[in-house]
Amino acid sequence: MAGATENTHLLEMSNITKQFPRVLANDNISIYLKKGEILSLLGENGAGKSTLMNILYGLYKPTAGQIFLKGEEITINSPKDAIRYGLGMVHQHFMLVENLTITENIVLGNEPGRMGILDYKAARKKVKEISEKYHFSIDPDTKIESIPVGLQQKVEILKALYREAEILILDEPTSVLTPQEVEELFMVIRELRKKGVSLIIITHKLDEVKAISERVYILRKGKVEGERITSKVTKEELANMMVGRSVVLTVEKEKKKILHSPIFSIKELYVKSEKGVDAIEGLSLDVRPGEIVGLAGVDGNGQSELAEAIMGLRKIESGQIFFKGKDVTHLDTKGKIRSSFSFVPADRQKLGLVLPMKLSENLIIGLHDTEPFSNGLKLNLKYIDEYSSRLVKDFDIRTPSVSVPVSNLSGGNQQKVILARELSRKPKFMLVSQPTRGLDVGAIEYIHAEILRMRDAEVAILLISLELEEIFALSDRILVLFEGKIVKEFIPEDTDEKEVGFYMTGGSKDDRYGQNG
Amino acid sequence: MGKMVKPLFITLIILLLSCGTVLWLASNFYGILMVIGSIGLFFIYKGIAANREKVKEDLKRFTLTLSIPLIGVIIAVIIGAIIMIITGYDPIEAYAALFYGGFVRNWHVSVLNAAPLIFTGLSVAFAFKAGLFNIGAEGQYYVGAMVAAFFGITIYLPPVISLPLILLLSGIISSLYNFIPALLKVKTGAHEVITTMMFAHIARYSSSIFIRYMGGDPNTSRHPYVTYPILESNWLPRFQQFLPHANYRLHTGILIGIFFALFVYYLLYYTRIGFEIRAVGLNPNAARTQGISISRNLFIALLFAGFLAGLAGFNQVNGLDHKLFENLSAGYGWDGISVALLASSHPIGVIFTALLWGALDAGGQFMQRTAQTPNSIVEIIKGIILFLVIARYIYAYIGNRIRKRRGFVKAST
């Protein structure tokens, strides 16, 4: 491609195969990376992208295949080796120590100073140097716990740069970021390339592939399906290659008449965060049957506290929640699930799944003590397996069987497990937070269609999402959440992403006070 | 396969397995052949019923699970041999005596040793599944033993009534003994390691008072003090009653232990109670999000763990000793921790690790007598096995911590 000869390849993975028990995750994959290039890896959930990158970073051993760096064969047995060869990786879930400063986090494991005593001054100076070199604006002394996700990600990147990474791997770096943060990340990436760093980026967002990278590999079922120059390929073509059929990139939502009065209401709710400060301050909202209410907001404005309070997982300081006219403010989680609440939490690994338990067990947890999943005390294992197999098929969960631990599934497939469970519960009220985080375009199409189908079946849906695109695609009504309050309400047809984004970041102060006072 | 053949085949396997087990435990070595035969039949049955691939995989997983403790045992045996060579003993002679004593000659002693360990091992393993460390199984053992002795002396009823009654009473009262630790855990978060340990000491020393009250008079009887003997109608049936060649001390407590191991397995993997307990143990946050009460399950787990450990006391008093000795370091609770760890908390595994532990003890004594090798070598071997098994956990734990600290996450998804 593009007249690339052997010696211009900075990195080459050749004929990589990775066999997990009963899953061939990588099937004879060969890819290369040129110096100063931004390369995308695209592929449906479970295609083997993370596995391939984990092999490169020394976390998995390939069953077969070779890795060449600057033409020479290398073996990478651990992340330590990978770092030594100038590789850096930013994982989807960051691993920063909350109560340490940015500097401390960056130098951890590689501290300047003698005999285990941290030379904080030297460390701080070095961190400052690097961040200035790449035009990052950070204060090296702030603690991780007080900075937003976007900045945390920059810290992760700085960490790799501090270890002098020449090749940076980013596994789904944008799935947790707001659009503005994505923009900033892209600026950082371009800056890095200018300084000679080469990058491999995994993403499910076709726009991003086109916006940031020069070349893209499309993976499918463990194989390389194709390689394209991004400027010469359309989004539709990419989607087709990836899923093997044509995909509707934005589902058409039919306007629906809402007939009923609210089935779910929150009145003047106050909830405190872990730190004891008010996270939700006097929030009120209504959701009617057959309506999707989109709650737009920048991460950290009370989304998770609100969701937990609604589900009975967090103490409500004051205010009330009504469902079907009954006061359910202090109904516990089980009671809420029984009265047909469904909940898709944003943090899938912490709240959504019991990772070491079987896929089938994760599909029925919550309803495990009801008919027909159990008769009396006994679990109805036969029915559970049948039911799970059905959901696996319906939701296209890629797994060798329903009895593997759910931790063996790829990130996107884990998300599908939660969605399958919650959507199949026949809920009357559904609270979905970041439902399509980490899903491929095909899966998003399916999930969006399912959510809309539920709406048409008169389910009341409260959608919390950091992605405006998703909010606009699904919502019948948009509420903007800022600092624990609803600051604005929109009908999607009458507004645009820009206007909503403006209110998400606080809007103008006068305007906001004008609203409330 | 015909509709009739299938249940018949299964019945045959179960019959062969249970008869084989009983015979084997009673030192009849055709028994072990029957056990092996039934396992073979089981796999043949599976091979016909299901697809070959799956059977192969199950076998593979089975051997993999077994290999972890087995490797530990082998390494420990090698290190033990080295120590013996250095200190001037003949390891081959010693091990021959150990094996012969533990698994052949004094097998009945091994079985007697194993019986209480199955109960305490199950107790610790069950609590582990809920993410709890029932380090106080030792204390619950004493409570169970005291209750068993008290009612064994005082209840005079036909055995079919009195034995189940005493079993239940000693189990239930021991489980109540865990009520306060459970309450403290749920209400204040006080760690069960501390609280059950404290309660263990209380129970241990209370047993001295109990024994003196129940007949162990310091003025008349000699050390160690004992209670009055329990009524003969409250003795557990002995193997000799239906297998004349069995050792006269060998009692059926071990069969009750195996029954409870199967029961715990069933409870954990086939009922919703076990389902919730495992979910709470593996990810309490996710369990809570699905409406599973964490405190309720911790409560159940600790109480049932107490129940199981208490049965160890019942087993010793009603099965073996027929009275309660003053013995402040019985150690069944502590050994139960080892047995559970070695079995990776698998209830069926506990049966085998308890038998192994029991055989090491029995074989060690035999070795000391016949090969003049000090019994302490067995303690060293046990220690090394445990160390290797625990090291596996520590390694995983520290490994994760370091990787986290260094920012190397586990493989991303």
Ligand SMILES: Nc1ncnc2c1ncn2[C@@H]1O[C@H](COP(=O)(O)OP(=O)(O)OP(=O)(O)O)[C@@H](O)[C@H]1O
């Ligand atoms: N540790 C493991 N054990 C067994 N199978 C695994 C393991 N890790 C991944 N797999 C399997 O390998 C396949 C590829 O997984 P991988 O995580 O590489 O997918 P991915 O392309 O990153 O998908 P996603 O977009 O959903 O993150 C999946 O089918 C998954 O089930």
Ligand SMILES: [Mg+2]
């Ligand atoms: Mg992935």
